[in-house]
Amino acid sequence: MTAVPGRWDERRPRVRLALGFLAVGLLLSVTADGLETAPGDLESAEALYRRYCAVCHGPGGRGDGPNAAFLEDDRPRDLTDARYLGALSDDHLARVIREGGQALRGSRFMPPWGRTLSPSQMRALVAYIRTLSARPPELPDPPAGPPVGATLARELGCPTCHRMPDLPPSPVGPDLGSEGSRVQRTWLIRFLQAPHTIRPVGYHPLSRSRMPDFRLSEEEAVRLADYLLTQRHERLEDRPDSMPAADLTGRGRDLFRQYACRACHSRDGSGGRAGPDLSSVASRLKPGWVMRFLQDPQAVDPLSPMPHLGVEDEAARAITSYLFDAVFPPPERPPSAEAARRGLSLFKGLGCAGCHRGARDGRGEHVGPDLSAVGDKLRPEWMEEFLTQPFTIRPGRMARMPTFRLKEAESRLLTEFLASLREPAASPLAERLRFQGTLAEANVQAGRQLASREFLSCASCHVGEEQPEGPPEEWAPDLRISGQRLNPDWIVRWLQDPQRLEPGTKMPTFFLDETSGPEEILDGDEAHQILALRDYLLSLGGISAGEFR
Numbered sequence: 055m056t057a058v059p060g061r062w063d064e065r066r067p068r069v070r071l072a073l074g075f076l077a078v079g080l081l082l083s084v085t086a087d088g089l090e091t092a093p094g095d096l097e098s099a100e101a102l103y104r105r106y107c108a109v110c111h112g113p114g115g116r117g118d119g120p121n122a123a124f125l126e127d128d129r130p131r132d133l134t135d136a137r138y139l140g141a142l143s144d145d146h147l148a149r150v151i152r153e154g155g156q157a158l159r160g161s162r163f164m165p166p167w168g169r170t171l172s173p174s175q176m177r178a179l180v181a182y183i184r185t186l187s188a189r190p191p192e193l194p195d196p197p198a199g200p201p202v203g204a205t206l207a208r209e210l211g212c213p214t215c216h217r218m219p220d221l222p223p224s225p226v227g228p229d230l231g232s233e234g235s236r237v238q239r240t241w242l243i244r245f246l247q248a249p250h251t252i253r254p255v256g257y258h259p260l261s262r263s264r265m266p267d268f269r270l271s272e273e274e275a276v277r278l279a280d281y282l283l284t285q286r287h288e289r290l291e292d293r294p295d296s297m298p299a300a301d302l303t304g305r306g307r308d309l310f311r312q313y314a315c316r317a318c319h320s321r322d323g324s325g326g327r328a329g330p331d332l333s334s335v336a337s338r339l340k341p342g343w344v345m346r347f348l349q350d351p352q353a354v355d356p357l358s359p360m361p362h363l364g365v366e367d368e369a370a371r372a373i374t375s376y377l378f379d380a381v382f383p384p385p386e387r388p389p390s391a392e393a394a395r396r397g398l399s400l401f402k403g404l405g406c407a408g409c410h411r412g413a414r415d416g417r418g419e420h421v422g423p424d425l426s427a428v429g430d431k432l433r434p435e436w437m438e439e440f441l442t443q444p445f446t447i448r449p450g451r452m453a454r455m456p457t458f459r460l461k462e463a464e465s466r467l468l469t470e471f472l473a474s475l476r477e478p479a480a481s482p483l484a485e486r487l488r489f490q491g492t493l494a495e496a497n498v499q500a501g502r503q504l505a506s507r508e509f510l511s512c513a514s515c516h517v518g519e520e521q522p523e524g525p526p527e528e529w530a531p532d533l534r535i536s537g538q539r540l541n542p543d544w545i546v547r548w549l550q551d552p553q554r555l556e557p558g559t560k561m562p563t564f565f566l567d568e569t570s571g572p573e574e575i576l577d578g579d580e581a582h583q584i585l586a587l588r589d590y591l592l593s594l595g596g597i598s599a600g601e602f603r
Contacts, residue, residue: 096178096181098178099181100182102171102175102179102182105258105259105359106167106170106171106179109259110122110125110130110163110328111130111131111133113260115132115133115134115186115187116132116133117131119260120254120259120260120327120328121255124317124326124327124328125163126317128161128163133183134189135187136187136188139183140187144177146158148176148177148180150164151167151171151176151180152176153168154166154167165361166361166363167361169361169362169363170352170362200220200221202467203467203472204220204221206464206467206468207471207472208221208224209226209263210226210262210264210266211224211225211226211263211408214226214405214409214420215405215408216422217425218425218475219475223408226257226261227265227409228257228355228410229355229410230282230285230411231287232286232343232355233283234282234283234284234285234286234388235287236339236343237338237339237340238337238338238383239386240337242283243272243276245265246268246270246278246279247272247275248267249264249267251264252265252330253329262464264458264459266458266459267456267457267458267459268404268456268457269454269457274400277393277400278400278404278406280389281389281397281401283389284388284394284397285412287343287354302371302372302374302376302380303372305372306371306373306374309369309376315332319332320332335377336378336383340383341383344374344378345371346370348365348373349365349367349370350362399452400452403421403452404453405421405422405453408421421453422455425472425475426475426477427477428473428475429472429473429474429475430476430480430541430543430547431540431541431544432473432540432541433538433539433541434469434472437469437472438465438466440455440539441465441469442460442462442465444456444457447531447535448530449526449529483543487546487581487585489542489543489588494589497586498589498590498593500575500586501586501588501589501590502590503575504575504583504587504590505518505587505590509574512533515530516529516533517532518533518534518594530560530561535595536594536595537591537595538595540591542592545587545588545591545592546584549564549584549588550565565580565583565584571583
């Protein structure tokens, strides 16, 4: 729940919580994120605008953000209107941002940001808003940040699990430091098994960040929930039941209507999209957390996009009672230490800490393969299909590629970006070693002999025509999908020197020099042996000699 309102001004209570609107500022509370702005730093100011303003005013300032349609007849101001902006002083604009629209007899849906943003940040926003009205109206909004495919990869959180050039890891999910005080166990287990959208415009508004589906079994979801529920915040444990429920609920209904909460939140089928749907609050959240969050969002979650509106204790209790229909869930017993330990192991193995802040015991680290030169390794058509429907490639790894529920256009953009990631320093293959588009039957047979247990014994680690030895957690990638998955020329480079492409890999270097290959096969010609292994691997996917898709 990102933005349930409270009272920010006793004289003008309604003005407040249209909240999320400008709010749902692209997450990361700027102050918590350390993103202070210097005078004239328009790049940082643009980041502020996109985080806090664009959800209603639109990325280009035209008043066409995704939440604008839900503000009844009080539409967001068009900030590209040079005549209108020219008549307003910087002090006037700063005051609107600081105190909210109604303080100056403006929109009741414009929330006050004085408790959320620093004075320098508000001055920076004013400076950036001036640039919006200075642009020629016929020009499109300038692209912000890296190319579209890279932007999508960053917003999905890909760099948190994979090493990717020029894309440093950055948390894209909610703070998990108080999950045990925030959510109910039954809901959390169900959500982990089948994640769904809670915030329609994203946890980072106007980004494509979303909770992926890790295809957890019921047992795994329980283990993970048990660990997350140990993350508690003692100040959030009390329940808002100090007043008669009927009085609380009635007043909460009035405050909910008075503060125009539907401008940002939907409830019972109608309302805005800047914040979460509040219809299911009673089955998802704990009342003590909701009450404290309404009073001071950043004290509960420093990265919350909801503005701090100064909601008083009585109003917060009343709104909470209304949202829960005065029926509060019973307290839950915390998980056992052993259950939490098992859950922590899974939390680390899945790389959850890479996207989420706050968990005290899980450190973020790369748990997926290095994608720095994935365009050299994987075939684009396979990547696009895999991104849409991931499956296990290394059977024994706890880490797994999640499903992001990508749209067709998104998977295509992401594939184009990944296919562009190449190793710039790689020397070209000799003409003899380049793939010519067909498989030679003689090569396939020689490659099968090389891969056998009598020679290189590939089946000791890889699934192929035989089952590997040892436990599944030690198995290497399945070779039967090589033909659909791998670029043929990359296979050659890999067989020549695995350590150069992936330092520390367990894959042996079989062709270290001109005398390394078995003399009994192909007259000991190492280059020919590598080509034979390449053709054999490509044939395992059902590709016949003489054809290659």
